Amino acid sequence: MPVLWILLIVFAIAAAGYVLGARRVDALSGGDHRRLHSRTTYYGWNVALFALVPALLLLMLWLFAQPLLIERTVSSYIPDSAIAEGETRGIVLGQVRDVAGTLNRAVSEDVITDVEAANLQPDDAEVMDRLKAAELPILTTPEILGAAKAHRRMVETASTWLGIVVIALALLWAGFALWRTSPDFRARNVVEQVIRGVLIGCSCIAIATTVGIILSLVFETINFFQLYPWQAFFFGTEWTPSFGGGSELGMLPLLWGTLYISFIALLVAVPIGLFAAIYMSEYASRRVRSLAKPVIEILAGIPTIVYGLFALVTVGPLLRDWIAQPMGLGNSGSSVMTAGLVMGIMLIPFVSSLSDDIINAVPQSLRDGSLGLGSTHSETISKVVLPAALPGIVGAILLAASRAIGETMIVVLGAGAMAQISGNPFEAMTTITVKIVGQLTGDNDFASPETLVAFALGLTLFVITLALNVLALYIVRKYREQYE
Amino acid sequence: MTDATGPIARQAGSRSLLTPDARTKKRNAAEARFRAYGVAAIVTAVLALCFLLFTIIRDGHSAFQQTYASIPVTLQAEIVDPEGNRDPAEMAKVYSMSYGRILDDALTQWIEAEGIEIEGLEASDIKGFFSGEAQATLRSQILADPELVGTTVDMTALTSSRVDGMFKARVTEESAARDAKTSPAQIALANAMKDRGALVTRFNTGFLTKPDASDNRAEAAGIGVAILGSLYMMLIVLVLALPIGVAASIYLEEFAPKNRFTDLIEVNISNLAAVPSIVFGILGLAAFINFAGLPRSAPIVGGLVLTLMTLPTIIISTRAALKAVPPSIRDAALGVGASRMQSVFHHVLPLAMPGILTGTIIGLAQALGETAPLLLIGMVAFVSTYPAAPPEGFFDPASALPVQVYNWTQRADPAFFERASGAIIVLLVFLLCMNLLAIWLRRKFERRW
Numbered sequence: 001m002p003v004l005w006i007l008l009i010v011f012a013i014a015a016a017g018y019v020l021g022a023r024r025v026d027a028l029s030g031g032d033h034r035r036l037h038s039r040t041t042y043y044g045w046n047v048a049l050f051a052l053v054p055a056l057l058l059l060m061l062w063l064f065a066q067p068l069l070i071e072r073t074v075s076s077y078i079p080d081s082a083i084a085e086g087e088t089r090g091i092v093l094g095q096v097r098d099v100a101g102t103l104n105r106a107v108s109e110d111v112i113t114d115v116e117a118a119n120l121q122p123d124d125a126e127v128m129d130r131l132k133a134a135e136l137p138i139l140t141t142p143e144i145l146g147a148a149k150a151h152r153r154m155v156e157t158a159s160t161w162l163g164i165v166v167i168a169l170a171l172l173w174a175g176f177a178l179w180r181t182s183p184d185f186r187a188r189n190v191v192e193q194v195i196r197g198v199l200i201g202c203s204c205i206a207i208a209t210t211v212g213i214i215l216s217l218v219f220e221t222i223n224f225f226q227l228y229p230w231q232a233f234f235f236g237t238e239w240t241p242s243f244g245g246g247s248e249l250g251m252l253p254l255l256w257g258t259l260y261i262s263f264i265a266l267l268v269a270v271p272i273g274l275f276a277a278i279y280m281s282e283y284a285s286r287r288v289r290s291l292a293k294p295v296i297e298i299l300a301g302i303p304t305i306v307y308g309l310f311a312l313v314t315v316g317p318l319l320r321d322w323i324a325q326p327m328g329l330g331n332s333g334s335s336v337m338t339a340g341l342v343m344g345i346m347l348i349p350f351v352s353s354l355s356d357d358i359i360n361a362v363p364q365s366l367r368d369g370s371l372g373l374g375s376t377h378s379e380t381i382s383k384v385v386l387p388a389a390l391p392g393i394v395g396a397i398l399l400a401a402s403r404a405i406g407e408t409m410i411v412v413l414g415a416g417a418m419a420q421i422s423g424n425p426f427e428a429m430t431t432i433t434v435k436i437v438g439q440l441t442g443d444n445d446f447a448s449p450e451t452l453v454a455f456a457l458g459l460t461l462f463v464i465t466l467a468l469n470v471l472a473l474y475i476v477r478k479y480r481e482q483y484e
Numbered sequence: 485m486t487d488a489t490g491p492i493a494r495q496a497g498s499r500s501l502l503t504p505d506a507r508t509k510k511r512n513a514a515e516a517r518f519r520a521y522g523v524a525a526i527v528t529a530v531l532a533l534c535f536l537l538f539t540i541i542r543d544g545h546s547a548f549q550q551t552y553a554s555i556p557v558t559l560q561a562e563i564v565d566p567e568g569n570r571d572p573a574e575m576a577k578v579y580s581m582s583y584g585r586i587l588d589d590a591l592t593q594w595i596e597a598e599g600i601e602i603e604g605l606e607a608s609d610i611k612g613f614f615s616g617e618a619q620a621t622l623r624s625q626i627l628a629d630p631e632l633v634g635t636t637v638d639m640t641a642l643t644s645s646r647v648d649g650m651f652k653a654r655v656t657e658e659s660a661a662r663d664a665k666t667s668p669a670q671i672a673l674a675n676a677m678k679d680r681g682a683l684v685t686r687f688n689t690g691f692l693t694k695p696d697a698s699d700n701r702a703e704a705a706g707i708g709v710a711i712l713g714s715l716y717m718m719l720i721v722l723v724l725a726l727p728i729g730v731a732a733s734i735y736l737e738e739f740a741p742k743n744r745f746t747d748l749i750e751v752n753i754s755n756l757a758a759v760p761s762i763v764f765g766i767l768g769l770a771a772f773i774n775f776a777g778l779p780r781s782a783p784i785v786g787g788l789v790l791t792l793m794t795l796p797t798i799i800i801s802t803r804a805a806l807k808a809v810p811p812s813i814r815d816a817a818l819g820v821g822a823s824r825m826q827s828v829f830h831h832v833l834p835l836a837m838p839g840i841l842t843g844t845i846i847g848l849a850q851a852l853g854e855t856a857p858l859l860l861i862g863m864v865a866f867v868s869t870y871p872a873a874p875p876e877g878f879f880d881p882a883s884a885l886p887v888q889v890y891n892w893t894q895r896a897d898p899a900f901f902e903r904a905s906g907a908i909i910v911l912l913v914f915l916l917c918m919n920l921l922a923i924w925l926r927r928k929f930e931r932r933w
Contacts, residue, residue, distance in 0.1 A: 004875055067777055097777070192825040196739060202731035203740075206752040206799075209792050213763060216770030272525045279522025296529050301915065303853025305886040306540065306908050312893055313901060314539045345532045352529075376511055378518035399758065406760025408856035409886075413893060433762050433856070440769060440860045458766045462759065469758040 003063070006163050010055045010170045014048040017174040021047030021181055029183045038188035046187045049194045050177035055170035062162050070158065074151050082143035092144065094446065099140055099148035100155075106136045118149060217462060220446075220455035227449040233456060239419035239430075241439070241450045249453045251460065253419040257429035261340045261415060262404035264425065268344025270397055273351025280352070281359045282381055293356075300349035304409040311342040311414030324426040334416035337425040343410050347400050354399065358392035358479070359385060391479040398472035402465040408433040432457050540905050540912070546652040547906025550642070550688035550703065553614065553677065557590040557622075557639040559632055570630045583619040583626075584611070587641060595673070598680060602672045609670040615642040617697065617704035642690075643674075643683070645702040645899035650674050651685055654898060691906060695868045696883065696891070702899035705892070707907050709867050713783050713882030714852060716874065720787025721794055721851050726844050728791075729798030730833075736799070737806040738828050757796035764793050765857030773861060780862030781881035783871065789861060790851040797850060801843020805836040838929030845922040849915050855886040863887045885911045 022044035029035045036043075074096055083092050103117045111134040112120075116127050122142050131138055138145065181187070225233070228249055236250020276296060280289050316333035319341075324330045362385050370380040386393070416428025417438065439454040446452065504512065563582050567574045588610050595605075618641035626632055646666035649655035651674075660666045677683040694706025732753075740746040768789035772778045778785050809832045817827035858864075863884050871880035883891070885907060892904040 063776070067775065188823065192823060195825060196735075199731045199735035199739065202728045203735045203749050205728055205732065205792075205795065206749055206756055209756055209767070209795075210752050212771050213759065213767045216767050216775075217763075220770065272528055275521045275525035276529055279519070279526055283519055283522055292526050292530070295533065296526070299529065299533055301849065301919065302536070303855065303886055303911065303915070305853065305855040305889050306536070306912070308855075309889060309893060309904055309908060310536050310539060313543060313905070314535075345529075345536070348529045348532075376515045378515045379511070381518070402758060402760075406762065408760070408762045409890070412856075413890070433760070436762055436766070437856065437859050440766070441862075441864055446774065455766065455770075458763055462763050465758065465760055466755060469755060473754060 002159075003059070003162075006059065006166050009163075009167055010052065010059075013055075013167070013170045013174055014051040017047035017051045017178065018044035020178055021045075024178060024181050025183060025185075025187075028181070035183045037184055037186050038191075042187040042191050043181050043185070045191045046181070046185075047174055047177040049191060051170045051174035053194060053198070054173050055166050058169055059162070059166050062166070066155075066158055066162075070151060070154050073154060074147050077147040077150050078143055082141060095140065095144050096147045096151055099138055099144060100151040102131075102136050102138055103148060103152055106131055106134065109134065109136075111136060118153065120145065120149065213462065217455055217459040220452055221459045224449055224452035224456045227452065233453070237421065239435070241453070243445075243448065243450050247450055249449060251432075251457065253421050254430060254432045254435055254457070255460075256421045257336065257415065257419070258405055258431040258433075260336050260425070260429065261343065261411060261431060262401055264336060264340025265343035265347055265404045266397065266401060268341055269347035269351050269400060272344075273348045273400075274355055274393065276348065277352040277355035277359060278381060278386075281356050282377065282385070296349050296352055298349075299345065300353070302346075304346065304407065305413075307342050307346050308409040308413035311338050311410055315342055316414060319426070329424055330426040330428075332416060332426070332428045334414055334428045335426045336415060336429050339411045339414035340425070342414055343404055343407055346407070346410065347403060350403060351396055351400050354396035355389075355393055358389045358396065358476075361392070362388045389479075391475050395472040395476035395479065398468050398475070402468035402472070405468070406433065406461060406465050408437060412437055432461050436461070537912075540908050543902060544905025544907075544909045546654075547691055547902050547909075548688050549652070549685050550690065551648040551651050551683055551685045552640045553591075553643050553647075553682060554638065554640045554684055555590055555594045555682050556636050557586060557641075558593070558636045559626060559634060560586060560589070561634045564626055564633050565630070570633060572627050572630055575627060575630065575633075578623075580616070580619040580623050583622045584614070584616075587614045587618060587622065587639075590639070594682065598676075600673070600676045602669050602676065604667065605669040605673060606667070609667055609673065612644055612665055613647055613670065613673070615644050615703045616701050618642045640684070642703055645897060646670070647674050647683075648703050649899060651678070651683075652902070654902065691903070692910070695870065696866060696888065697868070698866075699895055699897065702895070702897045702903065705900070705903050707885065707888055707903075707910060709870055710883040710885045710888035710907070711910070712871060712877075713786070713863070713867075714885045716783035716871065716878055716882065717787040717790055717884060718848055718852060719874070720784065720878065721790045721848060722844070724787070724791040725794045725798050725847065726840075729795050729844075729847075730802055730840060732795075733799050733802035733806060734828060734833070737803045738824070738832070753796050753799055756792075757800065760856075761793060761854055762856040762860070764789050765860030767792070768857055768861045779879055779881070781865045781867065781883075782879050783882050783884075784878040785861045786858050786863055786884060787878070789857050790854060793854065793857070794847040794851045797847035798840075798844055801846070802836070802840045805839025805843065806832060808839060809835045835931070838925055838931075842922045842926050845918050845925070849918040849922075852914060852918070853886055853911065855884075855890055858884050858887045859890065864891055866891075885914075 022040045025036060025043040026033075026040055033040065071093060075093060078092055078096075103112075103120070106112050107114055107117050111130055112127055120127060120138075122128075122138075122140070122145055128138065140148075233249055233251055235252065236248060237252045238248035238250045239253050241247040241249060276292075280293060284292065312334070316335070316338040319335065319338055320331065320333045324332070324335065324337075366384050366388055367380055370384040371377070375383065411431045411434050415430060415434060417430050417434060418428045419430050419435070420427070422429065436454045436457050439451055439457075444451045561568065563586055564578060565575050566578065588607075591610050591613060595602075595610075621642070622639065644665075646655050646660070646663065647670065650660075650671055655663070655666060655671070657668050657671060660668050660671050674683060690704065691706045692711070693708040694704060695709040696706070697704040732749075736746065736749065740749075768785055772785045772788055773780055813831050813835065814827050817831045818824070822830065863882075864887055865881060865883075867881045867883050869881075871877040871882040889904045889907045889911070892900040892907070
């Protein structure tokens with residue numbers, strides 16, 4: 001039974017429960033609503049929520065656990081002898097899933113019948129030919145085919161049982177809630193408790209996301225370090241992945257490119273953003289401010305792919321033809337400078353709006369004191385306001401740096417793909433994010449170090465940006481408290 | 485009375501307040517400079533924005549125009565219907581390639597009929613004049629209406645990207661001489677046709693509605709599938725992120741006690757807002773595709789990933805909106821006997837709704853432009869069929885607007901760059917509309933307490 005159907009049926013039960021609950025309490029009270037503890041709608045909601053919440057929770061849990069359990073059972077179908085040299089159990093299980101998926105597609109496209117799929121043998125030439133004719137060939141060992149058939153069978157049984165169990169649960173709880181309904185029943189309190197639980201559950205999705213990110217990164221990274229030594233990854237200076245094996249996967253060239261590009265981006269964004277913020281908060285008239293601020297913030301609303309295309313089509317050739325080639329610094333359109341400049345433009349609003357907030361938070365009395373002592377406006381700003389705002393501005397710059405390090409599309413299109421450590425900003429270099437995209441797009445083999453390295457890179461990226469963010473937030477928060 | 489200050493003042497007072505001394509001049513100059521830096525910074529930022537938008541529009545506006553050839557085409561029965569029985573099933577066995585010959589013959593005949601003579605015009609120039617897509621269109625037209633076979637009809641056929649480029653200043657005499665796929669003779673032919681009205685340039689509806697096309701058919705590529713895919717993902721994000729985000733904000737803002745657990749949630753939300761988007765892509769790949777077994781390239785996976793990314797934005801703006809509702813509203817509701825839940829759901833939430841919607845639209849706009857995570861979950865795949873209607877369509881392969889742009893930048897034919905810029909114009913128009921809607925909502929429903 002498709003999950004969508006189950007959902008619809010559960011919702012239908014809940015809706016029916018709402019009507020029944022409200023009716024029942026109405027009848028029990030004899031039409032005199034003063035005898036009820038809560039308003040009739042709450043009795044309806046009570047039944048509906050009791051039908052919905054446990055059923056949906058079970059559904060989610062089941063869908064989460066099902067692949068794990070099936071995987072474990074299918075794994076027992078494959079003896080160790082069926083795993084070829086140089087392969088792991090994970091690869092074979094992946095093949096099992098692929099074969100099962102092919103069988104499913106063949107059945108859904110009416111190439112073979114359900115019964116044929118369930119009884120398929122590798123020597124069944126007639127069915128195999130039909131599969132081949134439909135461009136769904138199955139070329140595999142008997143063990144894997146057997147496991148795949150078991151996989152299919154289990155998924156089928158599981159989905160039937162899922163429907164039965166979930167719907168039964170919804171009916172059971174709805175019946176229980178209906179039975180409990182009486183004029184004295186404190187329906188509102190119960191409903192509010194349940195809603196509160198739902199609200200807390202929704203808040204926890206943030207935690208679940210973080211946990212999900214960490215788990216997905218850490219597990220695959222551990223797999224990677226089992227195949228490739230961690231010293232070579234963290235301290236290697238060569239990046240030459242080749243899917244045939246024998247690749248060098250040193251992170252340092254990527255880290256260098258990332259930091260170099262981010263540095264140039266900050267070199268562009270910090271002065272421009274900071275001065276723009278100073279001008280807008282200290283000098284600009286209300287009209288100029290109300291005009292300039294939204295215009296600069298448009299820069300923040302432009303998607304990064306647009307900046308990427310801008311770097312690739314416009315800025316890159318411009319820098320190459322006017323600066324790099326005449327000065328003999330390189331012939332590459334994509335370069336550290338290209339990506340850095342464009343990323344700098346993207347970061348301007350980020351720096352300026354954060355600095356703006358921070359400068360505005362400096363108490364007016366400090367400015368008044370300085371102006372009263374006879375300093376000029378600019379002296380007040382540079383000698384009083386900025387030092388007072390410095391910790392906050394440092395925080396803003398750190399946040400911008402973390403943005404720059406994690407930025408992907410601009411560097412994918414603007415920085416090139418050459419992994420090298422060089423000081424020349426007009427040469428193409430590459431970053432961590434570029435290589436994550438490079439290693440994970442297309443067909444992946446999740447058992448080769450060349451694919452898994454992307455997860456290790458992702459974890460490195462996550463740790464660096466997280467550390468920068470935590471530090472920046474800590475500084476900003478600490479600073480804000482100072483004047484409150 | 486003392487006159488002690490007199491002489492000192494006199495000594496220093498050799499200068500007047502009205503004529504600034506050297507140091508004051510210096511300080512004033514520094515002041516002016518400082519101010520100029522500020523102006524320069526703002527002007528730089530604004531100029532960068534203008535330059536960016538200008539180049540995108542300059543490169544992309546031509547994607548909305550397309551050149552078509554309009555010539556009489558004789559549908560030779562011996563090519564189209566070799567069996568001669570007008571049976572569509574039999575005719576379907578004839579490949580599109582053969583239809584190319586019909587178009588080529590039609591063009592050759594037209595050139596003879598018009599008496600055009602061009603030096604160096606070769607068969608390959610005529611063969612390469614039409615798009616591969618024109619053959620396919622002609623084929624499906626004839627299969628739909630077999631009565632046309634043997635007649636001569638006025639066809640409007642898509643020309644190749646090179647011919648199209650001649651009228652967009654992308655292909656010039658020089659570049660054509662170097663290009664293997666076109667030649668100066670083909671340019672002369674195109675100009676001759678243009679003069680006689682056989683080439684028309686008109687608004688390119690196909691660009692907005694057609695799916696992506698293969699590498700050598702840039703002229704037929706469109707963003708129809710990408711728009712549909714983006715739309716599906718936005719639907720998923722809206723349906724999931726809005727209720728979840730609002731529920732989370734209500735809990736954190738109105739009910740959460742001050743304790744460690746609440747702090748943990750808050751720290752998580754603020755950190756998630758700053759996690760690089762590509763990490764969400766890795767999460768989507770590992771959790772939704774590898775673990776949960778959802779299909780690659782499907783809008784459902786993209787929608788889920790973007791939901792997780794958008795949640796922090798929506799939560800932050802919803803909390804601000806809830807905070808802006810004055811406590812007196814809550815107090816009044818509680819005072820007349822409402823429970824806390826009732827005061828929030830019946831009074832605070834409706835009042836905060838405009839703010840919440842504004843934040844949601846801005847979050848959606850962000851999600852619409854997001855590219856990196858979608859690359860990792862396989863949205864880069866070449867998709868030339870439209871996804872089905874929801875809900876099944878959520879599981880069909882689709883593209884997304886920003887990913888389509890990325891895809892086109894990876895192709896060799898420069899015509900794809902024009903398409904990429906054109907797609908960006910469409911994307912920016914969508915974003916502009918969403919932001920204007922947000923601003924309008926804020927203006928219309930904003931309340932001052």
